[in-house]
Amino acid sequence: LVGCVAVSDRIKGDAADAVRYLQQKMGAEVWMVTGDNTRVARSVASEVGITNVAAEALPGDKVTRIKSLQAKGKTVAMVGDGINDSPALSQADLGIAIGTGTDVAVESAGVVLMRDSLLDVITAFDLSRxxxxxxxxxxxxxxxxNATGIPIAAGVLMPAGIILPPWAAGLAMALSSVCVVCSSLLLNRYRRPDFATTSWGWVRED
Known part of the structure; x- marks a missing residue:
């Protein structure tokens, strides 16, 4: 034996943190379904903390796996970035594509992450909630x-001598819409979860 050359894909640095958060904080059942051989798949899965592994899976096998989980009443989110992931992204209840992935995967997904970070999957779930x-x-x-204001505007309190003028009713309706819009604008203050460097715990930026 003169020498040996080993080649492997580099695991994303945030993969283990993302998987651990999904499992322990969100109670999600995380699966790794890949076309890689079994030995490589199990090695990668052990490094990131995934116990459910399906290796040497063709595109159709990924779809079948998702269908089997859906048949058990589970809501399935699929994260992928390759052409082989496109059918599974379409089949899943929620398809999430990495923005740096192929165009086919991006078009098949319902959510596209703009950065090449699995932690953004957590952000997407958190922002959705x-x-x-x-x-x-x-x-x-x-x-x-409306349930309170409309009857009053219609004169339900007239026997008690309380009458709401038309201009006041119109103003109240406008204020209702303004309140809803202002409440929605508070989403602009949203801050994505931030991974604490001192531990694996998560904190929300305020």
């Missing part, structure tokens, strides 16, 4: 305001 909570808050506010 914050946005959904804001939508629910706005809906509850608008429903409560």
């Amino acid at each position: 914050v946005t959904y909570k804001r939508i629910r808050l706005n809906f509850v506010w608008a429903f409560g305001f």
Whole structure:
């Protein structure tokens, strides 16, 4: 034996942190479905903390794996960047493509990450949850305001001598819309989760 040359793909530096956050903080079941051979796949999976591994998977195998998880009632998010990932990205409930990936993968995904960082997957989930909570808050506010204001504007309190002039009713309706818009604009203050350098825990930037 004169020499030996070994070649391997470099694991993303934030992969282990992203996987650990998904598993421990979000309770997600993380799978690694790859076309690489079994030995390489299990080696990479052990480094990043993934226990569910499906190696030597063709594009159709990835779709089949996603369908099997969906058949169990699970909501599946697929993260990929290659042409082979495109069918799986389309099949998943949520397809997430890395912005530096192929055009086919980007077109097949519902969400495109602009940076080549798996931590942005966490940011996408977190921002989606914050946005959904804001939508629910706005809906509850608008429903409560209208449920109270419309009967008053219609004269339900006239027997008690309380009458809302038309100009006041119009102003109240405009203020309701302004409040909802201002509430939505608070999303501009959103700060992505930031990985603490002193530990693996996550903190939100304020």
